[in-house]
Amino acid sequence: MPWDDLTGHEDAIDRFRRSIVRNRLASTYLFVGPAGVGKHTFALKLAQALLCSANPPQELEACGNCPSCQQVSAKTHPDLILISKPADKAFIPVETFIGDREHRRQRGLCHDIGLKPFMGGRKIAIIDDADFLNQESANCLLKTLEEPPPNSLLMLIGTSEQRQLSTIVSRSQVVRFSALSNEQVANLLNRMNDLESDLPIDELAAASNGSVTLAVQLSESEVCEFRKQLYSYLTEMDPQWNGFTKAVIGFVDAAGKDGATKRARLALIGDLAIEFYRQGFLAATGSRSEGVVMDAVMANAVDSFVQNSDGLSGEELAERCGVCIHRCGDFQQQIAANVSPANAVDAWLRDLSRLGRGLALV
Template sequence: MQSVLGHDDAKDRFRRTLANGRLASTYLFVGPAGVGKRYFAERLAAALLCPRRDGASLEACGVCENCRLTAAGTHPDLLRVARPEGKTTLPVDLFIGPADRRNREGLCHDIALRPLVADRRVAIIDDADDFSVETANCLLKTLEEPPPGSLLILIGTSLARQLSTIRSRSQIVRFGRLEATEVASILCRQPDPLEPADAERLAAIAEGSVSRALELAEGQLDQARETLLRRLASPRLDANDLARVFEEETKAVATEPRIRRRAMRELLAATIATLHARLSTAADDPASVDALLRQLEACFEAESALGRNANQSAVVQSLAQQLARRAG
């Protein structure tokens, strides 16, 4: 996996596993968002489907028919499932088919079919954090009795967000944050590459996440973040002014609600990081520590509200008021 930067522990683990012929049927990849878990899964799948792969190598040849199909996203033995836009959980239909085609379509049906081109079938299930109990139960039989030669890779962010029925039946593979130099290198290799100076600047504040760096590069999010941080640096916070900054800066990034919500999450993350940094230097001042903890609590409440698709303007107004009030 020369094209995969970082994650050497995961690479070594799979090399040993393949060398010993002990590949499990289900793996759960967990780690921060945007560090390359899905890309690692795609590269691993490509290697496993490539007939020219050499032994324990994690490198696909890149030129055979299987590799061309995988690269084009049309390999019939590579199945992909992800939470649809606008949904809060993985729908049951993705796993057992719609009501009029129950158990005749969906991932659980498709993974059990004989491979069409390769010698195995691989399924990548994104958004594993968003399994509902009902959907997880649909997958339970497949996890307990995996079809011969099949491989399932589930991608989530933390074990705490996984249902016990999923967690207990999976081999856990942990992914850490990327180094800033690795993030910068990836940003320069994108189809629409960033200038090296911009890549380094964004990588330095992206906390090891390529997706976060790319979001910062979109629209005016980078500038929005800097404007917010200047306001937060003021000795006194005005609730109305702070709410206006949140509202106007997210609107400057995009007018489309979904992207504005993402921008708001990024501004929240920047606020939380700022408050954490202040907390580390305020240990000798109990009053400051208490105020900072209350502000962090307000940020976490706002994050939770955004996750429930609460009205963004209402979330912003409430957050600004609590940050200003609790600063005192």
């Protein structure tokens, strides 16, 4: 698993190379950036390079073959701690950090990371879903961040700094990951043997906003169709119109029976809407970057959205997009916190309809 097969993020690799050569590796890093651009893969590759027993850590280049490298690939390395939010939970449970009631402070990440490394020269923890740390878990983690055990490395992975607690951000080195280019996404999709899609790869890549995860989701024709429908409603600035709530819930229910699958689909709907308003914002402020090719569905939707805003200045339209993006973020948090989907969707669409028309929320 050498760096060669990571797509993009060369500047982040360089940054870590420089730090390690100067012996300035920090003990806590916070990786932020859109979902599906390779943050987790990057963290695993970094762990592998640091734990490799054939190459010295200063080279930051895993050999890929030694037992250590193989155990990192298989996610079974005894000095590598991997944590993520369980699908059926709204947050990463506090037990993950300090053990359950019977084993308080004798188990969990905060305990394990302080143990002497078994094999490699260090202990490494990767915390996915850092957007879902609640206050209690963050408090447990803080002590570890303040007094990191020697030779420990913690990588927290989230989507944005704004979604992290400030106490965590202030104790971390932030590494920002940007979206991949359409070409990079297309290359990655081409390498996936089991990807089946009605859409050509380059169209999927153009619709992906630089996220491989989203591109894969859009390869399902049902998701692609829904995206079209959602955008046609959002362009009307009145997405609650004509029973659209029902259609949204139908799409969520079609994902599967269990709650986690439904929540993942609701989160996807939030992401799609955020991307729409983000593109609307860029169009309204004339700050769309040159050279970024959008797919026809988004391009047409944004054009109609701007036309429908007849009479609004660019600044006013941008402001409305901003408040709608904020409301979409709240919607996603409600979903993560297990609010009933029907209620959350209904209130969200109602609010978007009001905010899109410049009305105050009731």
